[in-house]
Amino acid sequence: xxxxxxxxxxxxxxxxxxxxxxxxxxxxxxxxxxxxxxxVYMHQWVTYTVDKPPTYQNILVMNQSELMDFYVDELIPRGxxxx
Numbered sequence: 001x002x003x004x005x006x007x008x009x010x011x012x013x014x015x016x017x018x019x020x021x022x023x024x025x026x027x028x029x030x031x032x033x034x035x036x037x038x039x040v041y042m043h044q045w046v047t048y049t050v051d052k053p054p055t056y057q058n059i060l061v062m063n064q065s066e067l068m069d070f071y072v073d074e075l076i077p078r079g080x081x082x083x
Contacts, residue, residue, distance in 0.1 A: 017041060021083050035064055045082035046075065053078065
């Protein structure tokens with residue numbers, strides 16, 4: 001049973017999360033499945049941070065554009081970079 005926070009995406013053994021993260025950061029349109037995976041990854045990452053934004057739960061329902069805006073406008077200024 002894991003008791004620590006989520007693992008960095010590059011430690012995931014299939015390489016799928018790294019591909020999804022790269023495509024997201026490059027502005028490529030993600031499939032719904034990939035977007036859902038990214039949402040869960042980001043949500044898990046942010047959940048374990050101390051200075052998380054009060055609206056972090058919304059990550060789970062954000063579209064790709066909203067997720068990028070949240071990353072740039074809310075997470076990065078707080079020093080939270082899951083990528």
